[in-house]
Amino acid sequence: MLELLAPAGSPEAVTAAVQAGADAVYLGYGSFNARRNAKNFSPEEAAAAISYCHLRGVKVYLTLNTLVTDRELPQAAQLAGEASELGADAVLVQDLGVARMLRQTVPDLPVHASTQMTIHSLDGVKLAAELGMRRVVLARELGRGDIEYICQRSPIEIEVFVHGALCMCWSGQCFFSSVVGGRSGNRGLCAQPCRLKYGWDGRARDYPLSLKDLSLAGYLEQLRKMGVACVKIEGRMKRPEYVAVVTSVYARAIREGREPTGEELEQLRQAFSRQGFTDGYYTGRTGPGMFGVREKEEEPRELFQEMRERYLKEEPRREPVKLYAMVRRDEPAQVAAEDREGRVAAVSGPVPEQARNVPLTREKVEGQIARTGGTPFSCESARAYVEEGLSLPLSALNALRREALDQLAALRTALPRRRREAFHAGVRYENRREPPVLTVSVRLAGQVTRELCALKPALLYLPAEEGAACPDKVELAQRAGVEVAALLPRVAFDRERDQLAAALEKLKGLGVTQALAGTWGMVPLARELGLTLRGDYGLGVYNSQALKELKRLGFVSATASFELKLAQIRDISKAVDIEMLVYGRLPLMLTQNCLIHTHTGRCTCENDNRLTDRRGEQFPVVKAFGCRSEILNGKKLFLADKGEDWRRLGLWAGRLMFTTENARECVQVLERYLGRGSYAPNDFTRGLYYRDVE
Numbered sequence: 054m055l056e057l058l059a060p061a062g063s064p065e066a067v068t069a070a071v072q073a074g075a076d077a078v079y080l081g082y083g084s085f086n087a088r089r090n091a092k093n094f095s096p097e098e099a100a101a102a103i104s105y106c107h108l109r110g111v112k113v114y115l116t117l118n119t120l121v122t123d124r125e126l127p128q129a130a131q132l133a134g135e136a137s138e139l140g141a142d143a144v145l146v147q148d149l150g151v152a153r154m155l156r157q158t159v160p161d162l163p164v165h166a167s168t169q170m171t172i173h174s175l176d177g178v179k180l181a182a183e184l185g186m187r188r189v190v191l192a193r194e195l196g197r198g199d200i201e202y203i204c205q206r207s208p209i210e211i212e213v214f215v216h217g218a219l220c221m222c223w224s225g226q227c228f229f230s231s232v233v234g235g236r237s238g239n240r241g242l243c244a245q246p247c248r249l250k251y252g253w254d255g256r257a258r259d260y261p262l263s264l265k266d267l268s269l270a271g272y273l274e275q276l277r278k279m280g281v282a283c284v285k286i287e288g289r290m291k292r293p294e295y296v297a298v299v300t301s302v303y304a305r306a307i308r309e310g311r312e313p314t315g316e317e318l319e320q321l322r323q324a325f326s327r328q329g330f331t332d333g334y335y336t337g338r339t340g341p342g343m344f345g346v347r348e349k350e351e352e353p354r355e356l357f358q359e360m361r362e363r364y365l366k367e368e369p370r371r372e373p374v375k376l377y378a379m380v381r382r383d384e385p386a387q388v389a390a391e392d393r394e395g396r397v398a399a400v401s402g403p404v405p406e407q408a409r410n411v412p413l414t415r416e417k418v419e420g421q422i423a424r425t426g427g428t429p430f431s432c433e434s435a436r437a438y439v440e441e442g443l444s445l446p447l448s449a450l451n452a453l454r455r456e457a458l459d460q461l462a463a464l465r466t467a468l469p470r471r472r473r474e475a476f477h478a479g480v481r482y483e484n485r486r487e488p489p490v491l492t493v494s495v496r497l498a499g500q501v502t503r504e505l506c507a508l509k510p511a512l513l514y515l516p517a518e519e520g521a522a523c524p525d526k527v528e529l530a531q532r533a534g535v536e537v538a539a540l541l542p543r544v545a546f547d548r549e550r551d552q553l554a555a556a557l558e559k560l561k562g563l564g565v566t567q568a569l570a571g572t573w574g575m576v577p578l579a580r581e582l583g584l585t586l587r588g589d590y591g592l593g594v595y596n597s598q599a600l601k602e603l604k605r606l607g608f609v610s611a612t613a614s615f616e617l618k619l620a621q622i623r624d625i626s627k628a629v630d631i632e633m634l635v636y637g638r639l640p641l642m643l644t645q646n647c648l649i650h651t652h653t654g655r656c657t658c659e660n661d662n663r664l665t666d667r668r669g670e671q672f673p674v675v676k677a678f679g680c681r682s683e684i685l686n687g688k689k690l691f692l693a694d695k696g697e698d699w700r701r702l703g704l705w706a707g708r709l710m711f712t713t714e715n716a717r718e719c720v721q722v723l724e725r726y727l728g729r730g731s732y733a734p735n736d737f738t739r740g741l742y743y744r745d746v747e
Contacts, residue, residue: 055277055284055307059300062289067102069297072364074304077112083132085119103140104466109429110372112142118167119241120148120595130158130476137162140468150598161471163187171225174547175203177574182209194334194645202547204280217287219264221247222642229641231616232686236747253652257667265345268330270313273306294357297364298324323353339646371431376422378437380405388453390461398460402453408444415439421450428458481626484703492706498523500711504720506533514540514569521556527563538567541575542678543591549679557582597626604628619742623702630705635692637710638685648674648682673713685712691737693725
């Protein structure tokens with residue numbers, strides 16, 4: 054049966070989820086989780102929640118799914134150690150460095166790959182398994198066929214979101230909130246810029262980035278048959294009554310092997326929706342129908358009050374147990390309780406006496422031990438062996454039953470015996486002392502010219518599909534002595550793998566030996582083709598442990614997250630070469646929905662398409678691999694005049710990232726960074742390198 058995983062943003066929400074029928078709950082513990090604004094749990098609250106859940110047969114997963122700095126890693130290790138000792142059933146992670154730390158400090162604590170890891174292909178799942186993950190939460194953008202393909206071949210468990218808010222951007226690849234507002238979604242403080250107004254005609258008058266909430270309420274049996282292990286409800290920021298309503302609808306449907314009824318679907322809508330729900334990614338019906346906003350509606354007070362009374366005043370959830378009793382002459386009376394997992398608690402009491410009036414009967418004893426009211430248990434069956442002619446006070450039987458159930462409860466909530474080791478950062482690598490080289494990445498082959506190559510960048514990153522389509526550009530660079538590396542897309546479904554592999558094979562035939570990977574799903578393909586691996590910004594390199602893990606995986610370089618400050622990049626122990634973005638329009642969002650086609654109904658990607666926000670800021674929207682869209686920052690990152698700052702960080706390279714620039718601009722920019730000319734963008738930003746990101 055599908056495991057139903059419900060959100061718990063507060064202790065009351067834990068009660069709501071459990072009593073509504075959840076098989077597992079996930080909650081935030083400490084400050085390193087993707088909902089830092091939720092009421093995250095203190096150690097005492099977490100301990101109480103885990104005990105409450107385990108007593109009732111519910112698992113507890115703790116979220117540790119944000120990017121973490123070197124200074125924060127010891128605290129994260131402390132939290133993980135506490136979580137393991139408290140009995141958490143698993144922890145969710147995004148950061149590769151955190152995953153490495155967990156293997157060292159709490160090797161017995163299961164680790165799940167958060168949706169923030171942008172895992173969306175079988176290759177990504179297999180790599181997660183290689184990293185020691187027990188389960189992967191797949192990206193929400195996958196369709197029915199994509200999920201089924203992965204489930205049928207996955208070496209580990211697959212978890213799928215079935216209800217709740219949808220991010221416009223692929224999770225783990227959104228930088229809109231941090232670049233524009235200084236609050237990072239990768240650090241758990243997304244300001245939700247996708248819910249604001251934008252426009253295409255220079256005025257913000259609509260909501261082209263606000264998706265309806267997801268609901269796969271009609272596909273639960275399909276997901277079960279595919280082999281999905283767990284279905285997940287989003288909503289740690291939601292109130293407990295919402296959790297109770299949504300969880301109860303899904304729990305009943307799963308338990309009864311059906312889809313929700315019309316009445317239940319209406320309850321979901323009343324609890325929360327944005328002009329209804331969408332199943333567009335799952336069914337492949339993307340486009341305008343997926344978008345919606347939260348309209349002002351009256352709170353469903355009666356529904357919420359009913360659910361609140363149910364989970365606070367009753368205990369509708371009671372775990373089935375079998376009860377046994379034995380009453381024999383000259384022996385202490387015995388009562389035992391057994392749960393469905395095979396745990397047994399047996400107790401003994403007073404010796405029965407010879408009956409003077411009415412002797413004890415088997416039926417009377419069975420009826421007495423079956424009375425489990427006021428406990429989290431329900432009697433599945435009661436069996437007793439009672440010898441004739443004996444007497445025992447009913448109060449003694451009651452006491453034995455209570456003691457047996459108390460002992461069974463203690464067994465169910467017993468803390469696991471797990472190893473806990475101290476966190477050691479390990480060997481520290483010295484920073485490079487020689488000045489960094491310059492590398493160049495382009496979006497289009499047309500940006501590669503003889504003039505650009507004559508300036509001899511140390512490495513040219515060319516999108517794989519562009520290079521395969523324009524081999525003359527590859528040869529042009531190589532003749533100029535410029536090495537070319539394949540720039541891999543951050544997102545490519547399994548059904549797009551052959552297309553990408555063919556492009557890489559063609560590039561390999563042209564002498565290309567390196568590849569730049571921005572998500573985990575791209576790594577196995579590059580390895581398979583024997584390409585040297587470099588890591589892009591999409592991997593979220595935020596600490597020294599992540600670099601050590603990349604080295605173990607065979608990477609020769611990595612791109613530091615551009616959400617880091619310069620001092621943080623300087624202080625990272627560089628187990629592999631580090632590259633830093635020093636010029637270009639920073640990526641804000643990568644979307645599965647083609648924004649341009651959704652707006653115009655046509656493929657006009659080659660036009661100058663720009664979104665405008667409420668302040669008049671314009672954001673270019675360009676085509677990404679697979680007819681996806683990428684939103685770029687309106688201002689260009691420019692650090693040519695700050696060379697003294699970034700050139701002494703111990704970097705291997707500074708990268709110029711060309712996106713909307715024409716060929717002439719590309720040359721001018723590179724010349725300026727080489728110390729020639731006077732090029733500067735009309736409007737530019739220093740990025741996040743000089744300011745704190747929350």
